[in-house]
Amino acid sequence: MAKNITNPEKDFARWYQDVIREAELADSAPVRGCMIIRPYGYSIWENIKASLDASFKETGHKNAYFPLFIPESFIKKEAKHVEGFAPELAIVTHGGGKKLEEPLVVRPTSETIINHMFSKWINSYRDLPMLLNQWANVVRWEMRPRAFLRTTEFLWQEGHTAHANEEEAREETLRMLKVYADFAENVAAIPVIPGRKTEQEKFAGAVDSYTIEAMMGNGWALQSGTSHYLGTNFARVFDTMYLDSNNEQQFVHQTSWGVSTRLVGAVIMAHGDENGLRLPPKLAPVQVVIVPIARDDSARTEVLMVVDSINEGLKKMGIRVEVDNREGMSPGFKFNYWEVRGVPLRLEIGPRDLKEGHVTASARNRPGREDKFTISLDSLVENIPEILEKIQNEMLDEAIRKRDSRTYSVEDLGDFREAIVSDPGFYNVWWDGVAEDEVRLQKETKATVRCIPLEQQEGSGKCIMTGRETSTRVVLARAY
Amino acid sequence: MAKNITNPEKDFARWYQDVIREAELADSAPVRGCMIIRPYGYSIWENIKASLDASFKETGHKNAYFPLFIPESFIKKEAKHVEGFAPELAIVTHGGGKKLEEPLVVRPTSETIINHMFSKWINSYRDLPMLLNQWANVVRWEMRPRAFLRTTEFLWQEGHTAHANEEEAREETLRMLKVYADFAENVAAIPVIPGRKTEQEKFAGAVDSYTIEAMMGNGWALQSGTSHYLGTNFARVFDTMYLDSNNEQQFVHQTSWGVSTRLVGAVIMAHGDENGLRLPPKLAPVQVVIVPIARDDSARTEVLMVVDSINEGLKKMGIRVEVDNREGMSPGFKFNYWEVRGVPLRLEIGPRDLKEGHVTASARNRPGREDKFTISLDSLVENIPEILEKIQNEMLDEAIRKRDSRTYSVEDLGDFREAIVSDPGFYNVWWDGVAEDEVRLQKETKATVRCIPLEQQEGSGKCIMTGRETSTRVVLARAY
Numbered sequence: 001m002a003k004n005i006t007n008p009e010k011d012f013a014r015w016y017q018d019v020i021r022e023a024e025l026a027d028s029a030p031v032r033g034c035m036i037i038r039p040y041g042y043s044i045w046e047n048i049k050a051s052l053d054a055s056f057k058e059t060g061h062k063n064a065y066f067p068l069f070i071p072e073s074f075i076k077k078e079a080k081h082v083e084g085f086a087p088e089l090a091i092v093t094h095g096g097g098k099k100l101e102e103p104l105v106v107r108p109t110s111e112t113i114i115n116h117m118f119s120k121w122i123n124s125y126r127d128l129p130m131l132l133n134q135w136a137n138v139v140r141w142e143m144r145p146r147a148f149l150r151t152t153e154f155l156w157q158e159g160h161t162a163h164a165n166e167e168e169a170r171e172e173t174l175r176m177l178k179v180y181a182d183f184a185e186n187v188a189a190i191p192v193i194p195g196r197k198t199e200q201e202k203f204a205g206a207v208d209s210y211t212i213e214a215m216m217g218n219g220w221a222l223q224s225g226t227s228h229y230l231g232t233n234f235a236r237v238f239d240t241m242y243l244d245s246n247n248e249q250q251f252v253h254q255t256s257w258g259v260s261t262r263l264v265g266a267v268i269m270a271h272g273d274e275n276g277l278r279l280p281p282k283l284a285p286v287q288v289v290i291v292p293i294a295r296d297d298s299a300r301t302e303v304l305m306v307v308d309s310i311n312e313g314l315k316k317m318g319i320r321v322e323v324d325n326r327e328g329m330s331p332g333f334k335f336n337y338w339e340v341r342g343v344p345l346r347l348e349i350g351p352r353d354l355k356e357g358h359v360t361a362s363a364r365n366r367p368g369r370e371d372k373f374t375i376s377l378d379s380l381v382e383n384i385p386e387i388l389e390k391i392q393n394e395m396l397d398e399a400i401r402k403r404d405s406r407t408y409s410v411e412d413l414g415d416f417r418e419a420i421v422s423d424p425g426f427y428n429v430w431w432d433g434v435a436e437d438e439v440r441l442q443k444e445t446k447a448t449v450r451c452i453p454l455e456q457q458e459g460s461g462k463c464i465m466t467g468r469e470t471s472t473r474v475v476l477a478r479a480y
Numbered sequence: 481m482a483k484n485i486t487n488p489e490k491d492f493a494r495w496y497q498d499v500i501r502e503a504e505l506a507d508s509a510p511v512r513g514c515m516i517i518r519p520y521g522y523s524i525w526e527n528i529k530a531s532l533d534a535s536f537k538e539t540g541h542k543n544a545y546f547p548l549f550i551p552e553s554f555i556k557k558e559a560k561h562v563e564g565f566a567p568e569l570a571i572v573t574h575g576g577g578k579k580l581e582e583p584l585v586v587r588p589t590s591e592t593i594i595n596h597m598f599s600k601w602i603n604s605y606r607d608l609p610m611l612l613n614q615w616a617n618v619v620r621w622e623m624r625p626r627a628f629l630r631t632t633e634f635l636w637q638e639g640h641t642a643h644a645n646e647e648e649a650r651e652e653t654l655r656m657l658k659v660y661a662d663f664a665e666n667v668a669a670i671p672v673i674p675g676r677k678t679e680q681e682k683f684a685g686a687v688d689s690y691t692i693e694a695m696m697g698n699g700w701a702l703q704s705g706t707s708h709y710l711g712t713n714f715a716r717v718f719d720t721m722y723l724d725s726n727n728e729q730q731f732v733h734q735t736s737w738g739v740s741t742r743l744v745g746a747v748i749m750a751h752g753d754e755n756g757l758r759l760p761p762k763l764a765p766v767q768v769v770i771v772p773i774a775r776d777d778s779a780r781t782e783v784l785m786v787v788d789s790i791n792e793g794l795k796k797m798g799i800r801v802e803v804d805n806r807e808g809m810s811p812g813f814k815f816n817y818w819e820v821r822g823v824p825l826r827l828e829i830g831p832r833d834l835k836e837g838h839v840t841a842s843a844r845n846r847p848g849r850e851d852k853f854t855i856s857l858d859s860l861v862e863n864i865p866e867i868l869e870k871i872q873n874e875m876l877d878e879a880i881r882k883r884d885s886r887t888y889s890v891e892d893l894g895d896f897r898e899a900i901v902s903d904p905g906f907y908n909v910w911w912d913g914v915a916e917d918e919v920r921l922q923k924e925t926k927a928t929v930r931c932i933p934l935e936q937q938e939g940s941g942k943c944i945m946t947g948r949e950t951s952t953r954v955v956l957a958r959a960y
Contacts, residue, residue, distance in 0.1 A: 027597065029547045030554070031584060036597060039542035039612065046543065062519035063526065067509045068548075068586075068617055068633050069570075074510070087577050090549075092586065094571040095632075096621030104511060106548075106572065106586070117507065117516060132519065137548055137617065141576030152575075153548050 002275045002340055009274075012218040017147070019268055023277045023341045026147045033145040033152030037261070040341065041148075043285035044264050045155065049135065051187050051282070052157065052259065055179045061131040061159060066113050068137075069104040074112040078237045084204030085109070088140035090152075106139040111205070111256060114160045115238040122162055122252060124243045129172070130162040148265035149222075149480050156260035162240065162252040166231070169253035170208075173229040176257040177210045180225035188263065189280035189396040190214045190270045191403055192224060193426075193475060195451025200438040206256075207231035213450045213475065215403040216269035219424030221450045221477035224266050227257035265480075270399055277342030278364050280395050281388040288314060288321045288384060289338045293331050293350035303349055306377070310347070310359075313381035319388070339364065344391045345384070347375075363387070365395050413444075413464050416476065420447050426477050432463035432470035441465060441476070450475045482755045482820055489754075492698040497627070499748055503757045503821045506627045513625040513632030517741070520821065521628075523765035524744050525635065529615065531667045531762070532637065532739065535659045541611040541639060546593050548617075549584040554592040558717045564684030565589070568620035570632075586619040591685070591736060594640045595718040602642055602732060604723045609652070610642045610732075628745035629702075629960050636740035642720065642732040646711070649733035650688075653709040656737040657690045660705035668743065669760035669876040670694045670750045671883055672704060673906070673955060675931025680918040686736075687711035693930045693955065695883040696749035699904030701930045701957035704746050707737035745960075750879055757822030758844050760875050761868040768794060768801045768864060769818045773811050773830035783829055786857070790827070790839075793861035799868070819844065824871045825864070827855075841867070845875050893944050896956065897925050906930070906957050912943035912950035921945060921956070930955045 004022055008015035020026050025041030028034075037045065053063070069092060076082050090106040093099060107113070114132070122130060135157045142152045159176060163169040177194055184192045192212035202209035206228035214224045232251040234240070241249045271278040281287050292307045294300035307323055314321040322343075324334050331348065338346055348360040358374040375383055406425030410416045416427055431449065433441070442448050452474050460471040484502055488495035500506050505521030508514075517525065533543075549572060556562050570586040573579060587593070594612070602610060615637045622632045639656060643649040657674050664672045672692035682689035686708035694704045712731040714720070721729045751758040761767050772787045774780035787803055794801040802823075804814050811828065818826055828840040838854040855863055886905030890896045896907055911929065913921070922928050932954050940951040 027600070030551055030593070030596060031547055031549045034547035034549060036547065036593075037545040039544045042544050043542070045545075062523070064519045064522050065517040065525075065635065067511055067514035067516065068619065069511045069514060071510055089575075089577075090572050090584075091574040092570050093573045094583075095569075096623065097567050097569075103574075104570075113510070113516075116510060120507070139548065143576065155545065 002336065005274065005276055005340070007274055008217055008272070015272070015274075016265075016269060019272050019276050019340075020147050025264070025268070025277075028147075031152070033142045035145070035147050035151050035153075037155075040285055041264060044267065044279070044283055045261055047283045047285070048183075048188070048259075048263050049157075052179070052183055053135070055183065056133050056157075056159065059131075059175060059179065061133045061161075064132050064134055065136070066107075066110045066117070066134060068107055070107050070110075070113050072103045072105050074116065075105050077112060078205055078234060085140070088142075090139045090141060107136070108138055108140045109258075110134060110136070110138075110158055110160070111234060112238075115234045115240060115254075118160075118162050118252070118254075119238045119240040122240055122242050125164055125245055128162060128164045128242060128252065129168060131159075131172075132161065133157055133159045146265075146480075148261055148268070151261075154261050156258050159255070159257040161255045162235075163254070164242070164244065164250070164252070166253050169231075169255050170229050173208070173210060173227050173255045173257070176255070177212065177225070177227040180227065180257070180259060181212050184212055184214060184224060184266075185396060187280070187282045188267055188270075189282075189392060189399055190224070190266060191396065191400045193451060193453050195453040195475070197226075197451060198435075198438060198449045198474070200435045201449060203228050205230065205233050207233065210454075211451050213477075214266055214270060215406065215426060215477075216266070216480070217272060217402075218269075219406045219426075219477070221426065221475075221479040222262070222266050222269065223450070223479065224263060225257070225259040228255060230254040230256060271395060272342070276340035278395070279342040279344060281344045281392045284342065284344050285320060286322045286338070286341070286343045287319055287388055288345045288347060289343045290321065290323045290347045290349065291331055291334050291338075292323070292325055293348055299351045302354065303351065306354060307349055310349075310380060314384060317381065317385065319384060345387060361387075363391050365391050365398065411461065411464065416447075416464065417445050420445050420476070420478060424478055426450070426475050428473050429464040429476055430461035430470050431465070431472050431474040432468045433465040437465040445476075447476045447478050450477050450479060482816065485754065485756055485820070487754055488697055488752070495752075495754075496745075496749060499752050499756050499820075500627050505744070505748070505757075508627075511632070513622045515625070515627050515631050515633075517635075520765055521744060524747065524759070524763055525741055527763045527765070528663075528668075528739075528743050529637075532659070532663055533615070535663065536613050536637075536639065539611075539655060539659065541613045541641075544612050544614055545616070546587075546590045546597070546614060548587055550587050550590075550593050552583045552585055554596065555585050557592060558685055558714060565620070568622075570619045570621060587616070588618055588620045589736075589738075590614060590616070590618075590638055590640070591714060592718075595714045595720060595734075598640075598642050598732070598734075599718045599720040602720055602722050605644055605725055608642060608644045608722060608732065609648060611639075611652075612641065613637055613639045626745075626960075628741050628748070631741075634741050636738050639735070639737040641735045642715075643734070644722070644724070644730070644732070646733050649711075649735050650709050653688070653690060653707045653735045653737070656735070657692065657705070657707040660707065660737070660739060661692050664692055664694060664704060664746075665876060667760070667762045668747055668750075669762075669872060669879055670704070670746060671876065671880045673931060673933050675933040675955070677706075677931060678915075678918060678929045678954070680915045681929060683708050685710065685713050687713065690934075691931050693906075693957075694746055694750060695886065695906060695957075696746070696960070697752060697882075698749075699886045699906075699957070701906065701955075701959040702742070702746050702749065703930070703959065704743060705737070705739040708735060710734040710736060751875060752822070756820035758875070759822035759824060761824045761872045764822065764824050765800060766802045766818070766821070766823045767799055767868055768825045768827060769823045770801065770803045770827045770829065771811055771814050771818075772803065772805055773828055779831045782834065783831060786834060787829055790829075790860060794864060797861065797865065799864060825867060843867070843871050845871050845878065891941065891944065893924075896927075896944065900925050900927050900956070900958060904958055906955050908937075908953050909944040909956055910941035910950050911945070911952050911954040912948045913945040917945040925956075927956045927958050930957050930959060
């Protein structure tokens with residue numbers, strides 16, 4: 001067990017804070033609810049961004065930038081929208097030394113301003129589809145902040161698209177959900193359940209909201225990305241119409257979709273262990289750390305020569321590698337340092353290793369620090385990408401195993417009420433409830449309907465709340 | 481002359497607005513002073529970011545993210561700092577439905593919050609140098625907004641570093657100035673004069689400010705990047721000290737440096753002509769546009785097959801290429817479309833070209849649309865990188881030529897007062913003035929001391945304002 005890190009089995013919330021502090025991922029800010037993302041944490045976000053941004057561009061989207069400030073009147077235009085956001089807004093009342101005539105809202109999302117521009121930019125069917133994305137900071141006042149998971153200011157991307165008809169817009173909604181699911185599994189090594197949100201849980205203003213739900217280390221769910229089919233809701237408010245090929249005015253059908261710095265929290269909580277962070281190689285700021293070991297100067301010179309050449313070789317292959325040759329620190333201290341930071345692969349090289357023509361390697365995802373292996377020096381550099389890929393796959397497999405082992409089916413509400421306390425996890429249940437049933441469920445169990453999975457099992461059964469026969473299954477869980 | 485674009489010789493300010501509108505770079509926002517960066521404009525900024533970010537990382541800097549909101553008390557801590565920013569601040573007074581106890585400032589720069597954190601993170605000499613950078617939006621209330629050049633909200637990067645002593649901090653200040661100058665010349669194809677700012681023009685709170693000054697198409701100067709040696713000014717206010725190797729407490733010496741979306745304005749105004757934008761290949765969102773030309777379907781099929789293979793070939797080489805096969809638009813319309821957008825290289829391919837085994841090419845930087853040349857189909861794809869490099873170099877050469885042709889020496893204030901009106905440009909003058917002389921200069925001529933160039937000529941002469949003998953030369957110009 002690492003020093004200064006609480007056992008996650010004992011107190012998961014404190015463990016989370018400890019890992020963030022010890023791995024130097026973030027720090028609290030002087031303004032309540034805000035956080036400072038430190039270089040190591042920000043680098044994880046940069047890797048998330050780079051991967052997703054490439055996928056967005058591959059699927060035809062372009063980035064743009066819309067203003068931070070939105071006129072208060074815009075937010076009020078869309079009734080459900082304002083209802084959802086009003087209690088969370090930050091308001092600028094003074095600018096340039098004067099009181100403003102109309103207060104400005106610091107964007108909680110850019111839906112309204114983007115729709116305002118869409119109505120200007122979109123005129124004919126030739127302008128469609130319009131496929132935009134924005135990487136930005138947004139602000140939603142947060143009373144119970146938690147680093148990365150809930151902060152007053154957070155970083156995110158928001159995709160906003162306009163289409164000629166419902167079919168294309170619905171296709172886009174699911175396409176982007178799939179982009180998120182693929183990212184989660186293949187890059188973040190976190191298995192997710194893609195599904196539709198219930199009426200109660202969906203985005204205010206959307207016709208249908210979709211989500212990817214991931215399981216964290218304590219069995220709780222984390223909504224890790226959402227994609228919305230907005231129908232013509234915003235188009236009607238902002239009068240966003242296009243002239244179709246028959247010369248008739250039509251409302252556009254829209255989507256929006258987003259992920260945020262919350263994903264960094266997902267990575268911490270899905271993979272971390274009692275020794276700190278564990279990072280999947282594809283997101284790790286440092287994929288390989290090399291710790292040279294030498295007791296005297298002559299050994300040191302010899303070792304560092306080999307280390308330098310390995311370092312150069314790995315860098316050339318595009319691998320993110322770091323050499324820890326800090327003086328005055330023991331190898332043990334360094335091993336801990338990089339272990340807490342979740343570096344996927346550690347290489348130790350000492351005089352004995354050189355003599356035997358290998359390096360000693362240790363993969364962060366394997367349990368126990370003693371599980372070391374050796375890699376021959378001859379083929380070291382060429383072998384690393386494969387080893388990293390193996391670690392990446394092992395981490396996904398482990399996360400799937402963990403999730404599956406905490407995924408249950410339950411039929412009876414009484415059973416569920418007890419089970420969700422003694423054994424938090426994902427509970428598959430038959431569901432035919434409405435909004436009131438969801439409210440009651442949450443009140444009685446603190447759990448919510450995470451989603452109606454896109455992939456539904458065969459068969460039917462009795463709804464856990466209403467007792468009505470149904471063929472729909474949903475996932476219940478406690479959630480962040 | 482392109483339709484809808486004012487002749488820049490006649491009205492440069494209107495030309496600038498026209499180009500921004502016609503090339504779809506930006507749009508005005510409903511909130512005064514803010515702008516919307518449209519995908520084409522944002523893509524230029526993305527290319528600027530990618531290039532600079534790589535340079536920052538190569539020089540050892542790491543990105544982090546600090547909060548948008550800064551307690552008002554922080555801003556007030558550093559007297560000169562608050563003096564400089566107070567009239568430009570946007571203030572949040574309400575959050576989460578309540579009036580805040582302490583108003584929050586929307587960051588005009590992150591100096592104070594970063595210093596607050598530095599004082600927490602820096603304890604010993606082992607923590608130094610601390611080399612951070614942030615890509616973020618900042619807000620400075622702007623009464624006379626101009627797209628990209630002066631907007632209430634703008635995007636920028638701000639580097640903040642802390643060092644053990646003055647020497648290292650000064651080295652860093654000049655290192656980053658050089659990074660900016662290299663970027664300007666080798667990526668943006670804009671020659672710049674690196675120099676020191678006068679007392680009057682420097683950043684409030686800095687000991688020394690450095691700048692790169694570029695010349696725009698109308699002979700005005702644009703400050704395109706700044707790098708500041710802050711001394712221990714902020715360290716004393718925020719009590720940022722470290723234990724040196726002799727176990728003594730020392731103040732850190734600091735730097736900060738930044739460039740902003742203003743650089744997009746620089747690219748427009750340094751290179752644009754009467755037909756619109758002209759983009760250096762290294763920053764162009766689209767480096768090569770291919771316009772297939774075919775009058776009938778059978779020719780079309782044949783042409784498109786060749787176009788597809790060229791497109792694939794160029795993409796594989798990492799070249800940003802676009803095929804304009806929109807239907808119902810004439811080749812002439814398309815040529816204009818891409819010309820206004822400043823795409824460096826256009827390739828036309830029609831049946832006759834195919835028969836002759838070549839494509840017809842046209843470089844945006846060469847004067848006149850008739851200056852076409854042909855490239856053999858056999859070696860087309862391999863030749864493109866070299867052609868783009870040639871265009872890049874030609875654009876820098878042209879910008880240098882233009883600037884040099886508008887750079888003058890002048891000895892007498894009366895002469896200068898007339899010359900700066902009839903022939904705006906850079907004026908090298910002898911200078912030994914103080915702040916009052918600068919105020920008078922600006923009042924009488926609307927010009928300012930742009931910088932004291934790092935590279936000084938030999939010799940001496942009489943200061944244009946004071947008449948005192950001096951060996952210092954400065955550059956005077958009208959500036960944005």
